[in-house]
Amino acid sequence: MSVEEIYNGIYNITIDDRSMLATRNLIPGLSVYGERLITEDDVEYRQWDPNRSKLGAMALKNFEIPLEYDSTVLYLGAASGTTVSHVSDILRDGIVYAVEFSPRTMRDLIQLCDQRPNIVPILADANKPQSYAHIVDKVDAIFQDVAQPNQAEMAAVNSKYFLEEAGQLMLSIKSRSIDTVASPKKIFKEEVRKLESGFDVEFEVLQRKELDPFHEDHLGLIAKMFVDDGE
Amino acid sequence: MEFTAWFGKLNINEEGEVEDCQAFEKDPEKLAEVLVSLQETSRDEAVNAPDLRQVALDFGFVELDKDYDIMLRDVCIRAAKMQISKSDTDDTRIIQAVEAMDDIDRNVNELSERLMVWYGRYFPELPLKGESLANFVAQYGSRESLPEDHKFFEKAANSMGSDISFADEELLRHLASNICSLYDTRSHIEAYIVTNMGSVAPNLSNIAGAPLGARLISMAGSLEKLAAFPSSTIQVIGASRALFKHLRDRAPSPKHGIIFNNIIIKNAPWWQRGKLARAFAAKISLAARMDCYSGELDPSIKENLDKKLEMIRKANPSAPKKEKKGGKSGKGGRSGRSGKPGGSNKKDGNRRSNNKKKGGKQ
Numbered sequence A: 001m002s003v004e005e006i007y008n009g010i011y012n013i014t015i016d017d018r019s020m021l022a023t024r025n026l027i028p029g030l031s032v033y034g035e036r037l038i039t040e041d042d043v044e045y046r047q048w049d050p051n052r053s054k055l056g057a058m059a060l061k062n063f064e065i066p067l068e069y070d071s072t073v074l075y076l077g078a079a080s081g082t083t084v085s086h087v088s089d090i091l092r093d094g095i096v097y098a099v100e101f102s103p104r105t106m107r108d109l110i111q112l113c114d115q116r117p118n119i120v121p122i123l124a125d126a127n128k129p130q131s132y133a134h135i136v137d138k139v140d141a142i143f144q145d146v147a148q149p150n151q152a153e154m155a156a157v158n159s160k161y162f163l164e165e166a167g168q169l170m171l172s173i174k175s176r177s178i179d180t181v182a183s184p185k186k187i188f189k190e191e192v193r194k195l196e197s198g199f200d201v202e203f204e205v206l207q208r209k210e211l212d213p214f215h216e217d218h219l220g221l222i223a224k225m226f227v228d229d230g231e
Numbered sequence B: 001m002e003f004t005a006w007f008g009k010l011n012i013n014e015e016g017e018v019e020d021c022q023a024f025e026k027d028p029e030k031l032a033e034v035l036v037s038l039q040e041t042s043r044d045e046a047v048n049a050p051d052l053r054q055v056a057l058d059f060g061f062v063e064l065d066k067d068y069d070i071m072l073r074d075v076c077i078r079a080a081k082m083q084i085s086k087s088d089t090d091d092t093r094i095i096q097a098v099e100a101m102d103d104i105d106r107n108v109n110e111l112s113e114r115l116m117v118w119y120g121r122y123f124p125e126l127p128l129k130g131e132s133l134a135n136f137v138a139q140y141g142s143r144e145s146l147p148e149d150h151k152f153f154e155k156a157a158n159s160m161g162s163d164i165s166f167a168d169e170e171l172l173r174h175l176a177s178n179i180c181s182l183y184d185t186r187s188h189i190e191a192y193i194v195t196n197m198g199s200v201a202p203n204l205s206n207i208a209g210a211p212l213g214a215r216l217i218s219m220a221g222s223l224e225k226l227a228a229f230p231s232s233t234i235q236v237i238g239a240s241r242a243l244f245k246h247l248r249d250r251a252p253s254p255k256h257g258i259i260f261n262n263i264i265i266k267n268a269p270w271w272q273r274g275k276l277a278r279a280f281a282a283k284i285s286l287a288a289r290m291d292c293y294s295g296e297l298d299p300s301i302k303e304n305l306d307k308k309l310e311m312i313r314k315a316n317p318s319a320p321k322k323e324k325k326g327g328k329s330g331k332g333g334r335s336g337r338s339g340k341p342g343g344s345n346k347k348d349g350n351r352r353s354n355n356k357k358k359g360g361k362q
Helices: A054-060 A082-090 A103-115 A151-162 A184-197 B028-041 B052-058 B065-086 B090-120 B130-140 B153-157 B166-200 B202-208 B210-220 B223-228 B231-236 B240-249 B270-293 B299-315 B328-339 B344-361
Strands: A002-007 A010-015 A018-024 A037-040 A043-047 A072-076 A095-100 A119-123 A139-144 A163-174 A201-210 A218-227 B002-005 B008-012 B018-023
Touching (some): A010 A037, A018 A082, A043 A082, A054 A082, A054 A163, A054 A218, A072 A082, A082 A095, A082 A103, A103 A119, A103 B065, A119 B065, A139 A151, A151 A184, A184 A218, B018 B052, B028 B065, B052 B065, B090 B130, B090 B166, B090 B210, B130 B166, B166 B202, B166 B210, B202 B270, B210 B223, B210 B270, B223 B270, B231 B240, B231 B270
Parallel strands (some): A095 A119, A139 A163
Antiparallel strands (some): A002 A010, A018 A043, A037 A043, A163 A218, A201 A218, B002 B008, B008 B018
């Protein structure tokens, strides 16, 4: 068995020629959603299933994940916290603000927050960053995984409010929630164009790749923000 | 400029510096309440928030960086818990009831079918099914225990069915009594929906009937969402397959979705259905808006609907002539079929109850 750190806090563990993605368990002994726990040299890791996590898929697709152990992250579309738990593993000394809109899934997320000291749950609509502007500070990175038609706009508005100047946006775009019929390639192109020049903040897309075979019709994207001062 | 952060009110001067901070009381429960109200009252205008953490440290709300995180997390968890318990409103209860009813329908149909096939081995001549069969089996068990004055006594005496063992009889009676209690629960839920719809959505119940109204709320997600739908959407809720087929493949558009379950449309001849559905959906959306934003019963919606429906019926008394080469009428027929909501089993119960209630009112 070998453990290799591929990005900060993200590991590739090889057991018997089979490799898997993992993060170092912040709360040893606890498995969050039934994932496998692996111990090597007295360190416990949690297996990270890329099929259940866009960010996990992005890590496996060689995206440069811009997270460090003390980053602060705004996580939009936290759902029940599968991926959030891994982000919380990565940011051992950081903080993740987990925004989720549905009270039903927030119930699960709160259970997770009770266990982990670095997750701040926010029940709010990510379309309205004003409604959590009195809670969230500038963050080092934003990760967004929401199934909404205005995904790009949402990312832009939140970046404008909360992203540090040097911060990066990690975005998963689901073509099906923009248009069920049109071809995903076309939609991705349009969304990237919107990010690059469609809003009052502009982005430079650093990396983009589709997330298949882990997630069909999803585009993963990492971008840097330029702020337009109106000059 | 004034800005309210989760820990206090800040006064910000024109250079964007924080001049003053009136901190709130450092009680997590109270701070959580403040947080919830701040979220609810947040305005749409853009705000340039200062570095909250720094301000909290500068003005001595917390002493250490770490304390800020601990406090914020504690307050946010409390606030989220408050919001979650608040989110359980009357219409979410109705949605749960409707969905529970669907679950029961699905299961009870499956179990009834099983009971019919299984019990049929012992008494194939019995012409009962569904609830009456379950009642029969739960009451008598073996066909040999039928009393002589029972109407199926003759049939039982001459049955070609095989003999039933004691163990099998016990098992089947047990299964049957469980099915009976499921039917019982179902009627309880139905009654619950009717009474609650009267208070949650009086207009919607008045126009569409409580079961259909509840189902519409459930499919929309909430009364507020239903009120926000245009009536053309309400017209085809529940016909999403036909609608997407229409959008994608140029199939004819569906004329009605779940609202087909109301007798206004179901009992209408096919050439009136599309027109009636349109008028009906328009009044449903009106009623949903009344319920969502005023909550008072307004009988005039129903009166206007009845007038409108009567006008449509009078204006279209007979079927339009069929065009040659399978023109419009064929098309209408097809879309009508595809427009019906799927899941044949659950429809049955609804339709029956709908008929009864609407029949009584009209």
